[in-house]
Amino acid sequence: VGRIGILLVSLALSAACAHRQKTNTRVIALTAKRFEFSPSVIKMMKDETVLLELSALDTAHGFSAPDLHLSAKLVPGTTSRLVLTATRAGSFDFHCSVFCGDGHEDMVGQIVVEEP
Numbered sequence: 001v002g003r004i005g006i007l008l009v010s011l012a013l014s015a016a017c018a019h020r021q022k023t024n025t026r027v028i029a030l031t032a033k034r035f036e037f038s039p040s041v042i043k044m045m046k047d048e049t050v051l052l053e054l055s056a057l058d059t060a061h062g063f064s065a066p067d068l069h070l071s072a073k074l075v076p077g078t079t080s081r082l083v084l085t086a087t088r089a090g091s092f093d094f095h096c097s098v099f100c101g102d103g104h105e106d107m108v109g110q111i112v113v114e115e116p
């Protein structure tokens with residue numbers, strides 16, 4: 001009986017470790033400046049959780065990915081954080097949502113979610 005008890009405990013522990021690894025959050029830094037995002041393409045796996053750390057280098061910008069229900073104001077000197085877990089594969093557009101001058105409409109990018 002004792003041996004079975006130990007076995008069950010070690011199984012439970014390894015399950016907990018696997019869970020922790022799965023929920024490890026990858027951090028992606030994204031910067032905005034007139035008139036581009038860097039990087040402009042973010043790749044992630046379906047069901048992966050990423051933390052986007054967004055900053056503006058020159059003036060105020062916005063980050064909006066409507067299909068993923070993500071948006072943030074980017075103010076120079078501060079970092080905006082968004083957590084994203086994509087539940088379906090596909091390509092999702094994002095753009096600058098704060099007018100920042102001539103060329104603002106060129107501030108676009110994509111989050112590409114791949115099937116594992």
Ligand SMILES: [Cu+2]
Pocket residue numbers: 061062096097098099100101104105107
């Ligand atoms: Cu803009």
